Amino acid sequence: MAITRGLFLKLDRNRSSTVPLHRQVAQCIHDDIMQRNLAAHTKIPSEVELAQQYGVSHGTITKALESLVRAHVLYRQRPQGTFVADAITTADTGVLNDTLLTTTARQLLASQQEQPALTAVKPAISMMTNTPTQGAAAPTQNAEPSLLAYQATNMLFIGILLPSLKSSFTAIVLTSVETMTRAAGYGLVFAHSESNITMERYHVEQFLKQGIAGIIIFPGEHQVEEVNGHLVSASAGQLRIDYLRMLQNRNVPFVLVDRYVPEIDCSYIISDDYAAGYGATQHLIALGRKRIGFVTAHYYLTSSYYRYIGYCQCLKDYKIPYDDRLVLRTLQYPDLAIETNRPFVDNVNSVHDREQISAYLSQAERPDAVIAMNDLIAFQTLQAAEKAGITVPDDLALVCSGETTVGAVYASVIPFTSIIQPVEEIGRQSASLILSLVAGRIADARKIILPVSLIVRQSSGGTPNNIPQFLPRHRYSD
Structure with missing residues (x-):
């Protein structure tokens, strides 16, 4: 790997120009690469060195290099540095086309303002x-x-x-x-x-x-x-x-x-799925429920796993014995379609799940409250309860641990108390x-956990309140 040394072309700063300084710097770097005929994959000086050579701020150099990366003149390889990109090859002939590279780069660098995103509408259709x-x-x-x-x-x-x-x-x-x-x-x-x-x-x-x-x-x-x-x-x-x-x-x-x-x-x-499971369970405990169940699919995603772990931890913290009979994890969790007059289209999986939930609610020591993994499962639980003559929320308090638009289909039946994720x-x-990440402003992995909130509605038996109650955040690690 070659590393270029020495000063790039001196920047002839034009203070009266309407072209931003970082574009003037980028053009100067580009011209130097072309005049010195630097080979592909040649490493250029660091941003600190370039800032000193050109007498500009580190931020100006960063913006200049970003524009050259966008123009395919340079590329970044973390953490090694910034390098000269491959010369462009035409698809039809396979011939190196330095002229096209120069023209494309100059068009981008000479532009005095960013093009509005709407200018890409016609090309996007193409x-x-x-x-x-x-x-x-x-x-x-x-x-x-x-x-x-x-x-x-x-x-x-x-x-x-x-x-x-x-x-x-x-x-x-x-x-x-x-x-x-x-x-x-x-x-x-x-x-x-x-x-x-x-x-x-x-x-x-x-x-x-x-x-x-x-x-x-x-x-x-x-x-x-x-x-x-x-x-x-x-x-x-x-x-x-x-x-x-x-x-x-x-x-x-x-x-x-x-x-x-x-x-x-x-x-x-x-989302903070641990807090979702913990907060839903805590809400039901505050309402006096003792036999709190958890209904989910037969497999775990990271989201459903941590909701379940939050549920278990809350029971432990409030000294309520864990009862495996109150946990139903045999559902196929079908991708159910919504129709105008019927909430879901029946299929083999949905029939299986309703049968499983009906049997779960029919056991001798049935739950007096249920946390459903999401509103699809919550709706099926509601259907099974109604069929069994179990009244929600008097006989069975119900909390949905993840709400989507599906809730609007049956909100007129009984609005669900729900955990709300910050989707936007x-x-x-x-x-x-x-x-x-694309701009190179950060290089390390960022793991962001966003807080969730609880909206109390009719299904849990609490006092309805459409103002979201943010749940305390919990840190967890695998």
């Missing part, structure tokens, strides 16, 4: 149809034809991968991320995996082919289990572990949302984190 916009630049490196429009606008794109858009949770996350990335001058490319890990891997590979700058990933049902007091991924999650490690090996920035993968040390944004903030924080 991207979706794989049809380049008129006047787009020639293909570069091994980019997909759909990226021609991106190159024409010199805009970086963030990818976001969601399991689906059937719940308000993912829809709100997507909206919040789009708002943040647009405000920062980035485009956003969306894909959904249908909660299929193979499809998830496919979309990640497509993002890489498209030259996405960073990826926000909402993993599908990544199942975990406790082994010797620590969480590990179930064998079905190995494919996800593999592609996340591949992203790390390629230094592709990514952020996980709502849940994490124990084997992968990376940045993630999650999850979207904003994930966008802010991926943008910081």
Whole structure:
């Protein structure tokens, strides 16, 4: 690896110019690279050294280098430093095209103001149809034809991968991320995996082919289990572990949302699920309930696991004996569709789950309160209770541990007391984190746990209060 030494071209600062200083510096660095014909992968001086050489602030140098990275003149390799990027190769001929590199970089660096995100609307449509916009630049490196429009606008794109858009949770996350990335001058490319890990891997590979700058990933049902007091991924999650490690090996920035993968040390944004389980249990104890049950799927995600652990710890703290008969963890947890007149479309899994919940509520020493993992399960519990002649909340207090838009379908029946996750903030924080990783402002993994709140409604028997009560935050580690 070559390392360039000595002074770059002297900066001829034009104080009367409308071009920002960091762009003048970037242009000077770019011109020096071209005149000295620096080879690809040559390491340039550190930001501290460059700031001293050019007589500008460290912040100015940082912004200058970021603009050169966006122009594909340089690339960053943490923690080694900043390097000259590969010369651009045209897709048709395979010929090195230094002229295109120079032109593209100059167009970006000479621009006196950032282009509004709306200017990418037409190119984005071309991207979706794989049809380049008129006047787009020639293909570069091994980019997909759909990226021609991106190159024409010199805009970086963030990818976001969601399991689906059937719940308000993912829809709100997507909206919040789009708002943040647009405000920062980035485009956003969306894909959904249908909660299929193979499809998830496919979309990640497509993002890489498209030259996405960073990826926000909402993993599908990544199942975990406790082994010797620590969480590990179930064998079905190995494919996800593999592609996340591949992203790390390629230094592709990514952020996980709502849940994490124990084997992968990376940045993630999650809710305080431990506090969700603890707070829901504490609320029911305060209402005088003694036989508090917990109903969830037959497998754990990191989110459901920590809600269950919070539930167990709260019982212990209040000296209420744990009774395994009050914990139902055999549900298939189907992805249930919502219809206009019927809340859910019946399928094999939903019928199985209703039967399981009915049997659970019919036991001799049944629970007098239930914490449902989410509102899908809460609704099925409500249905089973009504069928068995059990009145909510008089005979059975019910708390939903994770609310989505589905609650609106049956709110007229009985509004659920619910744990509310800060969904918009999850979207904003994930966008802010991926943008910081892409820009090189942070290099280490950031693990952000956001607080949750409790809204008391009719289903638990407490005094309804639509003002969210923030629950104390809890620190936990695997």
